[in-house]
Amino acid sequence: MVLNPLLTLITLPLFFADVYHDGDFVITDAYPYFAAIRFWSVTFAFTSLVYFFFATKDFMPQHKPMPKFAAIKIVVFLSFWQSILFAALNHFSVIPHTELWTSDEVATGLQNFIVCIEMYLVALAHRWVFSDEPYIPASGRWGLRSWAVLHVLSISDVIDATSDVIRHVSPLGASSPKLQEPPTPN
Known part of the structure; x- marks a missing residue:
């Protein structure tokens, strides 16, 4: 988390x-030095998570930690090692090289294409591994979904934000009427 940024x-x-050219060994x-540093960083992080997993797996079997652990680590593993x-x-x-692209562009395009396919599959796996079943209210799944759909389609947030802006920002220009300041609490 600290080293990569x-x-x-x-x-x-x-x-x-x-002095830095991505992919030049x-x-x-x-x-190559930055790749080596990232290699050791990823290896250390992965090893630490494996130790954490084995130390805590017996305390949380109801949460099925192994699939969750694998689903998270596969993202890091695939993206780093493929690059x-x-x-x-x-x-x-x-x-x-091809007629249209350099080998750098072909490599980047192949990696991006493969990552897109993998992340789609990983998203499906995450949907299964990180299920929403424990969080569904007693009213059932449709009650939760209908609330979510209505919330997404609601424009009340837009109306509230617009009224806040109108209330707190006075328009520029001498010919524009001044907005009233909100009342101050006593």
Whole structure:
């Protein structure tokens, strides 16, 4: 949580200084070092979560922790390792240039396409793993769904926000009438 944003902030000036090139496994480039740091970070985080899982799994069997653990970790695993895999395949010229795209663009496009498909499948898995069944009121699922649909279609939030803006912001210009200030509590 701390290291990844920090590495991203450090990457920006290195990128503009032409020292960081995403996917370049060259010793003079910063990418392989940042990939190694992220590798160790992801490995440490994964190992810590495995230890946490085994330490707490007997205390929460009713919550089915194994599928939840797997559903979360697969997102991190797939996105991180695929980026490294496609970068390596591109670097070692396994991914060819095409008439329309460079090998960098092909690698990026393939990774993005595969991630889109995987995240759709992961979303379906999350729907099953993180079920809403424990939170459904006694009135049944339709009562909850109808409330959610009515809430989404309601424009009362828009009306409330608009009236707040009108009440608290006076219009600019001398010819515009001034709005009354809201009364102050005594």
